[in-house]
Amino acid sequence: MKGRGLTKRFGSVTALNGTDFDLYPGEVLAVIGDNGAGKSSLIKCFAGAHPPDDGQMWVAGEEVSFKSTQDAREHGVETVFQTLAVSPALDIATNLFLGREVRKKGFMGTFFRQLDKKGMRRMAEQYLEDLGISTLQDITQAVETLSGGQRQAVAVARAAAFGSKVIILDEPTAALGVRESGKVLDLVKDLKNRGLSVVLISHNMPQVYEVADRIHVQRLGVRAAVVTPDTASMNDSVGIMTGAITVPQEEQQLSAS
Amino acid sequence: MSSSNEAVGGDFDSEMTVARRIQLTLHRFPWLSSLAVLLAVVIGFSIVNERFLLPSTVSLMVQQTVIVGTLALAQALIILTAGIDLSIGSLMIFGQMLMANLAVSAMASNVLPIAGQNPYLAIFLGILAATAFGALNGFLIVRFGLPPFIVTLGTWSVFMGLTLILFKARTIQGKEMPETMLVLGEGISIGPFFLTFGLLLMFSLYAIVAWALRNTAWGKHVYAVGDDPVAAKLTGINTNGVLFSVYLVAGLIMGIAAFVTIGRVGSASPNVDPMLNLQTITAVVIGGVSLFGGRGAVVGALLGATIVVAVEMGLSLAGVDQAYRTAAIGVLVIIAVGIDQWIGKVKI
Numbered sequence: 001m002k003g004r005g006l007t008k009r010f011g012s013v014t015a016l017n018g019t020d021f022d023l024y025p026g027e028v029l030a031v032i033g034d035n036g037a038g039k040s041s042l043i044k045c046f047a048g049a050h051p052p053d054d055g056q057m058w059v060a061g062e063e064v065s066f067k068s069t070q071d072a073r074e075h076g077v078e079t080v081f082q083t084l085a086v087s088p089a090l091d092i093a094t095n096l097f098l099g100r101e102v103r104k105k106g107f108m109g110t111f112f113r114q115l116d117k118k119g120m121r122r123m124a125e126q127y128l129e130d131l132g133i134s135t136l137q138d139i140t141q142a143v144e145t146l147s148g149g150q151r152q153a154v155a156v157a158r159a160a161a162f163g164s165k166v167i168i169l170d171e172p173t174a175a176l177g178v179r180e181s182g183k184v185l186d187l188v189k190d191l192k193n194r195g196l197s198v199v200l201i202s203h204n205m206p207q208v209y210e211v212a213d214r215i216h217v218q219r220l221g222v223r224a225a226v227v228t229p230d231t232a233s234m235n236d237s238v239g240i241m242t243g244a245i246t247v248p249q250e251e252q253q254l255s256a257s
Numbered sequence: 258m259s260s261s262n263e264a265v266g267g268d269f270d271s272e273m274t275v276a277r278r279i280q281l282t283l284h285r286f287p288w289l290s291s292l293a294v295l296l297a298v299v300i301g302f303s304i305v306n307e308r309f310l311l312p313s314t315v316s317l318m319v320q321q322t323v324i325v326g327t328l329a330l331a332q333a334l335i336i337l338t339a340g341i342d343l344s345i346g347s348l349m350i351f352g353q354m355l356m357a358n359l360a361v362s363a364m365a366s367n368v369l370p371i372a373g374q375n376p377y378l379a380i381f382l383g384i385l386a387a388t389a390f391g392a393l394n395g396f397l398i399v400r401f402g403l404p405p406f407i408v409t410l411g412t413w414s415v416f417m418g419l420t421l422i423l424f425k426a427r428t429i430q431g432k433e434m435p436e437t438m439l440v441l442g443e444g445i446s447i448g449p450f451f452l453t454f455g456l457l458l459m460f461s462l463y464a465i466v467a468w469a470l471r472n473t474a475w476g477k478h479v480y481a482v483g484d485d486p487v488a489a490k491l492t493g494i495n496t497n498g499v500l501f502s503v504y505l506v507a508g509l510i511m512g513i514a515a516f517v518t519i520g521r522v523g524s525a526s527p528n529v530d531p532m533l534n535l536q537t538i539t540a541v542v543i544g545g546v547s548l549f550g551g552r553g554a555v556v557g558a559l560l561g562a563t564i565v566v567a568v569e570m571g572l573s574l575a576g577v578d579q580a581y582r583t584a585a586i587g588v589l590v591i592i593a594v595g596i597d598q599w600i601g602k603v604k605i
Binding site for chain 1: 472489493
């Protein structure tokens with residue numbers, strides 16, 4: 001996944017000022033940056049949540065312009081938004097398949113557009129089992145009756161189950177406790193082992209250093225540097241975030257590690 | 258119900274009180290409380306007055322729900338999306354006046370050039386006009402992002418004004434219309450009970466809409482949009498399309514309700530009841546559909562409409578004055594909203 005010269009403005013505020021972005025197959029790329037550096041704006045372009053005002057994007061070598069999250073999904077890019085984007089009153093299975101429901105085969109499905117609810121529930125259980133998510137037992141339970149961690153699990157499971165190329169996670173552990181955060185990080189490693197690329201936005205440096213292959217540091221709407229956990233310490237990364245340190249082009253990790 | 262409760266409660270089962278179990282069950286099936294209220298109302302009034310359960314009384318009550326009941330289906334769909342339709346009564350009245358004026362002879366019509374049409378064409382055009390007006394509400398809400406409350410408050414006046422401008426204020430009597438126009442007021446007798454075709458049509462509409470909400474992607478999206486529109490959009494749902502379709506379908510239902518109303522009332526009058534919009538909201542709220550959207554089942558609206566009629570009838574049989582009856586319905590609405598809030602507070 002690649003972006004060049006991405007620009008996004010909200011009124012007079014420039015969130016992205018011609019930033020570049022590179023994600024290679026099978027890697028975990030962390031995106032860090034101070035508040036307002038444009039982390040969320042950047043990944044929202046790739047998630048299809050809002051199109052950039054300027055710049056180009058490629059997924060798997062093909063130039064794309066995502067007008068909706070549906071477009072991004074069709075290219076195998078799934079996102080777990082910071083707000084989770086789940087419907088509280090609907091049950092877990094319905095939420096997993098929201099926007100990509102499976103219809104029944106035959107006349108009832110094609111003519112009356114009847115959904116295959118049993119089939120979707122069965123698949124939902126299978127997905128959760130495959131992903132090793134054991135906190136969700138009754139998939140007919142309404143999402144609003146779940147704890148914060150369980151809701152997070154629903155959102156992550158949805159992305160992981162359907163993402164074929166890239167999973168974007170925006171602050172997936174912000175609302176979670178230590179144990180639940182650990183589970184999300186395990187899931188990130190698991191996704192990587194399956195050959196998927198993961199983009200992880202986080203404020204939590206120890207977590208970033210635990211799972212990331214490369215670290216994209218966003219500052220003032222542009223990519224300040226790309227480092228790896230081996231070449232730059234946590235303090236270095238924070239220094240780059242705040243502008244105290246600049247990294248020469250040749251020392252950066254712009255290609256896959 | 259206890260098994261589903263345990264599933265919801267998870268580890269916390271042992272700590273669940275009776276009130277909490279009730280709260281959780283109602284959270285899953287909000288229309289259950291309406292059903293309980295309806296049963297309580299029926300049992301209560303039949304003890305007070307034995308005439309309450311006479312077949313003739315029951316038949317009358319059921320027939321009286323048909324207008325508000327059919328319109329409440331449209332209102333319930335819209336309220337599920339966290340919207341509201343205040344234009345519902347005047348939109349329906351426009352539809353029925355158009356139908357009636359098209360169908361009658363030139364002498365009876367208020368609009369000479371269009372009079373004397375085939376009644377089937379008249380009914381079709383009336384329903385089509387109502388659908389178009391419903392779509393207009395939807396268009397204004399979706400395209401300009403205006404709040405449904407304001408849009409439909411405006412169109413309520415516009416549709417009523419148009420009705421008076423185009424069709425004057427004159428009622429078209431049943432005997433002036435071709436018989437086809439009144440067919441929904443006819444029906445079949447099942448034992449001592451009389452079931453009108455209008456009622457059968459209303460039940461069919463409820464069955465179709467309830468089925469579609471439960472079994473199609475569109476239905477799930479209606480709930481998702483009402484529940485959290487931002488989340489719905491991020492999951493790839495065309496939220497504007499869903500909203501527009503709901504107002505369009507609601508318009509269609511109101512058009513059918515116009516035909517039902519002509520059959521029930523036996524004439525087409527611009528003065529049917531200007532407060533029909535509020536009555537439908539009452540029915541929907543008493544039926545356990547949340548005004549905040551995304552929660553409830555349309556069958557609740559039918560229960561709600563029936564409760565209103567049953568309470569009115571029961572109090573009237575008990576000799577209670579009209580003014581007190583009106584007040585009683587108001588109390589019912591406030592209690593219903595209170596229950597809605599309480600159910601909404603469910604947390605684990």
